[in-house]
Amino acid sequence: MSLLVCSAVFFPMTAAIVGYLIGRKDKDGRDYFVFVVSAMEVVLFLSIFIITTVNGSVRPEVVLPGICGMGIRFKIDGFRVLYGSIAAFMWFVSAIFSREYFGHYRNRNRYYLFLLLTLGATEGVFLSADFYTTFIFFEMMSFTSYVWVAHDEKKESMSAANTYLAVAVIGGLVMLMGLFLLYSITGTLEFEELTGLSEGFAGNMGIWVAGICMLFGFGAKAGAFPLHIWLPKAHPVAPAPASALLSGILTKAGMFGILVLTCYIFLNNSIWGSLILVIGVCTMAFGAVLALFSVDLKRTLACSSVSQIGFILVGVGMSGLLGEENVLALRGSLLHMVNHSLIKLVLFMAAGVVFMNVHKLDLNAIRGFGRKKPLLNYIFLMGALGIGGVPLWNGYISKTLIHESIVEYLELMKEGAVQGIFTPGSMKGIEWIFLVSGGLTAAYMMKLYTAVFLEKNNDEATQEKFDTLNGKYMNKASAAVLVFSATLLPVMGFLPEQVMGRMADMGQVFLHGKAMKESVAWFSITNLKGGAISLSIGIVLYLTVVRLWLMKKEVGKTVYVNRWYRYLDLEDIIYRPLLLKALPFVFGVLCRILDSFVDTIVVLLRKTIYRDSKLPHELEEGTPITHAAGVFMNSLEKLANATIWRKHPRTTDHEHKYAMLHEELSEDGVMIGRSLSFALLLFCFGLVITVIYLLL
Numbered sequence: 001m002s003l004l005v006c007s008a009v010f011f012p013m014t015a016a017i018v019g020y021l022i023g024r025k026d027k028d029g030r031d032y033f034v035f036v037v038s039a040m041e042v043v044l045f046l047s048i049f050i051i052t053t054v055n056g057s058v059r060p061e062v063v064l065p066g067i068c069g070m071g072i073r074f075k076i077d078g079f080r081v082l083y084g085s086i087a088a089f090m091w092f093v094s095a096i097f098s099r100e101y102f103g104h105y106r107n108r109n110r111y112y113l114f115l116l117l118t119l120g121a122t123e124g125v126f127l128s129a130d131f132y133t134t135f136i137f138f139e140m141m142s143f144t145s146y147v148w149v150a151h152d153e154k155k156e157s158m159s160a161a162n163t164y165l166a167v168a169v170i171g172g173l174v175m176l177m178g179l180f181l182l183y184s185i186t187g188t189l190e191f192e193e194l195t196g197l198s199e200g201f202a203g204n205m206g207i208w209v210a211g212i213c214m215l216f217g218f219g220a221k222a223g224a225f226p227l228h229i230w231l232p233k234a235h236p237v238a239p240a241p242a243s244a245l246l247s248g249i250l251t252k253a254g255m256f257g258i259l260v261l262t263c264y265i266f267l268n269n270s271i272w273g274s275l276i277l278v279i280g281v282c283t284m285a286f287g288a289v290l291a292l293f294s295v296d297l298k299r300t301l302a303c304s305s306v307s308q309i310g311f312i313l314v315g316v317g318m319s320g321l322l323g324e325e326n327v328l329a330l331r332g333s334l335l336h337m338v339n340h341s342l343i344k345l346v347l348f349m350a351a352g353v354v355f356m357n358v359h360k361l362d363l364n365a366i367r368g369f370g371r372k373k374p375l376l377n378y379i380f381l382m383g384a385l386g387i388g389g390v391p392l393w394n395g396y397i398s399k400t401l402i403h404e405s406i407v408e409y410l411e412l413m414k415e416g417a418v419q420g421i422f423t424p425g426s427m428k429g430i431e432w433i434f435l436v437s438g439g440l441t442a443a444y445m446m447k448l449y450t451a452v453f454l455e456k457n458n459d460e461a462t463q464e465k466f467d468t469l470n471g472k473y474m475n476k477a478s479a480a481v482l483v484f485s486a487t488l489l490p491v492m493g494f495l496p497e498q499v500m501g502r503m504a505d506m507g508q509v510f511l512h513g514k515a516m517k518e519s520v521a522w523f524s525i526t527n528l529k530g531g532a533i534s535l536s537i538g539i540v541l542y543l544t545v546v547r548l549w550l551m552k553k554e555v556g557k558t559v560y561v562n563r564w565y566r567y568l569d570l571e572d573i574i575y576r577p578l579l580l581k582a583l584p585f586v587f588g589v590l591c592r593i594l595d596s597f598v599d600t601i602v603v604l605l606r607k608t609i610y611r612d613s614k615l616p617h618e619l620e621e622g623t624p625i626t627h628a629a630g631v632f633m634n635s636l637e638k639l640a641n642a643t644i645w646r647k648h649p650r651t652t653d654h655e656h657k658y659a660m661l662h663e664e665l666s667e668d669g670v671m672i673g674r675s676l677s678f679a680l681l682l683f684c685f686g687l688v689i690t691v692i693y694l695l696l
Contacts, residue, residue: 016116023109075129078506142168148242175217182210222254235302240352273320284310288440293564332401346383370453382486394492442538622659630655
């Protein structure tokens with residue numbers, strides 16, 4: 001078992017290097033090799049699932065001591081096997097689709113190298129048993145996936161990649177500070193040993209500081225508000241197979257960390273649950289609004305990912321508020337993670353089919369592309385119905401559970417069984433934000449589906465060109481994996497207990513959840529009511545906001561318009577001015593003040609308490625060396641004036657000249673040696689040497 005677990009992480013990383021070497025000689029051979037590796041990763045996780053679940057074998061913890069100092073720890077349980085399998089499946093589908101999608105791309109060898117490296121790093125995150133292991137693979141995943149965003153090396157791609165890397169690095173550094181603080185308080189970073197820590201250290205604010213620092217790092221990768229800014233920029237420029245993985249899996253690596261914080265360190269903590277709930281509500285609503293305003297296919301799907309992460313965070317927050325009665329919230333959060341991963345795989349791949357044929361993503365340019373393409377229509381429609389929460393599709397099941405957890409908390413509040421910072425009125429408001437956000441989801445998916453599959457392009461020649469592509473817009477391999485992936489979504493919705501119920505059961509141990517006391521009546525009037533309200537709101541929003549305000553007539557033809565004002569962009573109005581201008585200026589001024597303050601104190605002390613006193617027989621100026629050198633040069637000058645310089649004698653006092661030069665150099669040396677800037681320079685130099693020593 002230990003070999004299987006380690007292979008699930010390190011086999012793709014090793015294969016990445018082999019595949020790169022193969023690709024330098026044989027491009028087709030490299031493509032098939034990556035396909036085989038991703039298929040073997042699926043088989044690996046199926047083997048782990050069979051051994052640990054079907055045969056009831058002991059669930060091991062694998063420890064690799066000494067690696068990176070503290071060692072690496074992996075663990076197997078239902079949740080880890082579930083998400084490791086989903087990740088492997090999504091990489092498998094992406095590898096197949098990438099062969100066609102990248103047919104005319106350059107730098108394919110580099111893409112496949114980092115595709116497999118990121119697979120290994122992501123599996124390392126999901127299998128990790130302590131925060132140290134999570135951090136190592138989390139940062140590795142961030143840096144390897146950066147190459148996806150910057151793949152085509154255009155100006156827009158490099159700008160988005162810089163934003164992605166900046167968020168990842170800043171988030172990682174803040175997370176690392178949290179890990180340092182947590183380890184200094186507890187002496188351990190293992191998940192199991194940290195269970196219920198917030199109760200055991202109730203009076204220690206350091207636990208909360210550490211938890212918030214780690215929440216910052218994990219939230220940045222998950223795309224939680226207000227650290228979501230990389231998603232709307234990265235997805236439109238990244239290749240579609242990479243976008244599917246960025247949205248479907250890498251954001252879930254961030255959610256993995258948030259789940260560990262919530263279900264281990266802050267287990268059943270209502271204050272922590274309230275914090276997550278507020279972040280979730282903001283993320284859910286803001287992402288949905290951004291998606292509704294967007295006129296770019298992949299940007300809309302990216303903003304949708306932000307919103308769906310918000311739905312998951314709402315469920316996680318409700319699990320903290322409900323305490324031991326959080327079974328609905330936990331199961332809903334887990335299932336919506338799974339649903340969102342699979343739905344975004346389908347939707348981004350469908351968007352990739354559009355882009356590789358049209359090479360555009362603007363809704364006005366791709367309008368009508370999907371007409372007379374029933375296969376692509378089916379694929380996209382399954383994803384749209386799933387994410388819209390339509391009954392009999394998978395998204396309805398998970399959203400219903402999360403909604404029911406809010407309703408359950410409202411009932412407990414009425415009975416006086418729970419207390420917290422929220423009032424019944426505010427919780428009712430959160431419920432309506434949840435329902436309206438679901439309506440916004442339905443509205444922007446109707447907008448996308450109508451534009452691509454129902455409406456005609458404003459240019460008749462372009463529409464005729466689109467129509468002639470029927471049957472030629474993707475190959476059979478791509479069509480097969482996309483149809484299979486899309487068909488999973490209604491199957492999961494049609495059989496909620498048989499499929500999704502068992503998935504939720506797999507996550508119970510990891511999430512410290514209790515078993516369901518009774519089955520859920522998925523299609524009862526009460527549960528259907530929430531979905532019906534959201535869908536009704538979505539239809540109204542589409543007919544009013546989208547058709548009447550987000551579209552306009554130009555030269556007699558209707559076009560989609562972007563009415564989201566640029567000055568509302570958080571990156572441009574807050575983050576870049578703050579990080580690139582305000583903070584450097586403030587800290588620069590502060591450092592100058594501190595540097596001058598220290599130098600002023602030194603000079604003041606030298607002129608008062610530590611004033612120099614003359615020594616007996618002390619030279620008036622200079623040192624014995626400058627005095628001897630000056631006397632010698634004066635003698636040479638006197639001799640030259642008597643011989644070769646008789647007509648133009650020179651009268652330089654070399655003794656005074658050398659004394660002044662020595663005094664100037666001495667003062668510069670003293671000022672530099674006692675300045676704060678020089679001390680910081682020496683500190684940085686020493687730090688670099690220390691890092692090099694540790695690496696070697």
